[in-house]
Amino acid sequence: MFFSNRKRIALISVHGDPAVEIGKEEAGGQNVYVRHVGEALARQGWQVDMFTRRAGPEQPKVVEHSPYCRTIRLKAGPQEFVPRDEIFEFLPEFVQAFLDFQQKLEAPYLLVHTNYWLSSWVGMELRKKQPSLKQVHTYHSLGAVKYKSIPTIPLIAKTRLAVEKAVLETADRIVATSPQEKEHMRSLVSPNGKIDIIPCGTDVDHFGSVERQDARAALGIAPDEKLVLYVGRFDPRKGIETLVRAVHRSCLRDSGKLKLFIGGGSRPGHSDGQERVRIEGIVAELGLGEITHFPGRLSREELPTYYAAADVCVVPSHYEPFGLVTVEAMAAGTPVVGSDVGGLQFTILPEETGLLCPPKDEEAFAIAIDRILNHPEWRDQLGQAARKRVRAKFSWDGIASQLNRLYTQLLEQPAKKPTQVSA
Numbered sequence: 001m002f003f004s005n006r007k008r009i010a011l012i013s014v015h016g017d018p019a020v021e022i023g024k025e026e027a028g029g030q031n032v033y034v035r036h037v038g039e040a041l042a043r044q045g046w047q048v049d050m051f052t053r054r055a056g057p058e059q060p061k062v063v064e065h066s067p068y069c070r071t072i073r074l075k076a077g078p079q080e081f082v083p084r085d086e087i088f089e090f091l092p093e094f095v096q097a098f099l100d101f102q103q104k105l106e107a108p109y110l111l112v113h114t115n116y117w118l119s120s121w122v123g124m125e126l127r128k129k130q131p132s133l134k135q136v137h138t139y140h141s142l143g144a145v146k147y148k149s150i151p152t153i154p155l156i157a158k159t160r161l162a163v164e165k166a167v168l169e170t171a172d173r174i175v176a177t178s179p180q181e182k183e184h185m186r187s188l189v190s191p192n193g194k195i196d197i198i199p200c201g202t203d204v205d206h207f208g209s210v211e212r213q214d215a216r217a218a219l220g221i222a223p224d225e226k227l228v229l230y231v232g233r234f235d236p237r238k239g240i241e242t243l244v245r246a247v248h249r250s251c252l253r254d255s256g257k258l259k260l261f262i263g264g265g266s267r268p269g270h271s272d273g274q275e276r277v278r279i280e281g282i283v284a285e286l287g288l289g290e291i292t293h294f295p296g297r298l299s300r301e302e303l304p305t306y307y308a309a310a311d312v313c314v315v316p317s318h319y320e321p322f323g324l325v326t327v328e329a330m331a332a333g334t335p336v337v338g339s340d341v342g343g344l345q346f347t348i349l350p351e352e353t354g355l356l357c358p359p360k361d362e363e364a365f366a367i368a369i370d371r372i373l374n375h376p377e378w379r380d381q382l383g384q385a386a387r388k389r390v391r392a393k394f395s396w397d398g399i400a401s402q403l404n405r406l407y408t409q410l411l412e413q414p415a416k417k418p419t420q421v422s423a
C-alpha cells in the first residue's frame, strides 16, 4: 500500500462529492470548496484523502486529482442520488466503510476536516472510536439560520440542530467562513466551542482570465447591451424569483438593450427541476421571455466568459453562509449586487465593490441593478475594486495556507478525550 511521509488529512464531505461536475443537483459551493482546499493542501505538502458517498454504480471508487490528492467514494445507502435531508440514516454505514478503508492503510488518520452537519456526525462518531483523532469542522450552512428562511421545516431539523450544537461544542476547531457566520454560531447555536474565521477562496487567475470585450463577443452581447447574470443552483433559497421580479421593474426593461442570463443546471423531476420550472413560469408571466436566457449548467471553462461579459452579477439569496459565485464574479472584474445577508456582507463592500439589498426586496434590487447599469464608468470602478479585493483576500492558496497553519498547530497539541455526544 502506498504510503508517504507527508502529513495526512481526511476531508469528509458525505453529500458534496468533490469529484463531480459542479452545478448539477445539490452540487455547489461545498463540492468546490472541498476540491480546491484538497488540491491546494496537496500543493502545500499534505497527503489529502477526500471521502464522499458513492451515488451511482458507474462512479469510480477512487479518483486521483493530483499525485497527493484523491477522492474516495464509500458505500453508504443506495448507490443513487439521495437528497441531503434523507442521508442521515446511512451515516453509520459510512463510518464503518471509512474505518474499513482506514484499516488497510499503514497508519490511521490523525486529523479529519468535516464539511456540513452530516459529515460532522461522522467525525464525532470516529472520535468516539479513535479519541486521538482531531476534528476541524466547516458548516457550509447552519440549520438554525436556514430554518428561519424557509416555510416548511423538514423532519430532520431536530437531529440537525442537535448535531450542529454538539460539533460546535466538541470539535477541536470550527472554521467559520465569514465573521457573520461566526456571529450566527454564537447567537443561535452555542456560546461554547472554538471558532476560527478562514474564508472560502476562488481561483482568481482562472476567473480573471477573459477580457470583457472578448467575453461579450463570444456570447453575442453587443457593446450597448446590458447583461444581468445569475449563476447557481435552482433552489428557492437562492432567491432567483427576486431577481426576475427586479428585472421586471428595471427602467431598462423595455429599452431593447437589457438581457438576463440565469445559469445553472437542473434535472426534470428533481427538486432543482421544479424550481427551474417555477422560475420559467414567472419569467413567462411577467413577459420577460424575450430578454431572458437559461444557458443551463455552466462548466468551469465557460464560467469566466459569463462573469466577464456581465455588467452586473446578482446574488439574491435569502441566506448565504459565504457565496462562492460572488467572489468568482468579483475575480472577473464584475460588480455584484447581493442580499444583505451572511457571507455576502463580508465579501461585498457596498458602494466599493458592489451593492447590498435587503433579501426578497425586489424594488431595492431593481434600483441597485439600474444604478450600476446606468453608470458604466462607476461600474468599471466597482469591478476593478472587486477584483483587487478578491486577489488580496480570497485566493485558494492563501486560504489553504491559513488552514495549513491551523492543522499543524492542532497536530502539535496533545489529544484530549472528546465529550460524549448523542444526536
Ligand code: UDP
Binding pocket: 022, 023, 027, 028, 029, 030, 032, 231, 232, 233, 263, 264, 265, 296, 297, 298, 299, 300, 303, 322, 323, 324, 325, 326, 328
Ligand atoms: N456552479 C457551476 N456551474 C453552474 C452553477 C454553479 O460551476 O452552472 C458553481 C459556481 O461556480 C460556484 C458553485 O457552483 O463555484 C456555487 O457555490 P455557492 O457558494 O455560490 O453556492 P452553493 O451552491 O454552495 O449554495
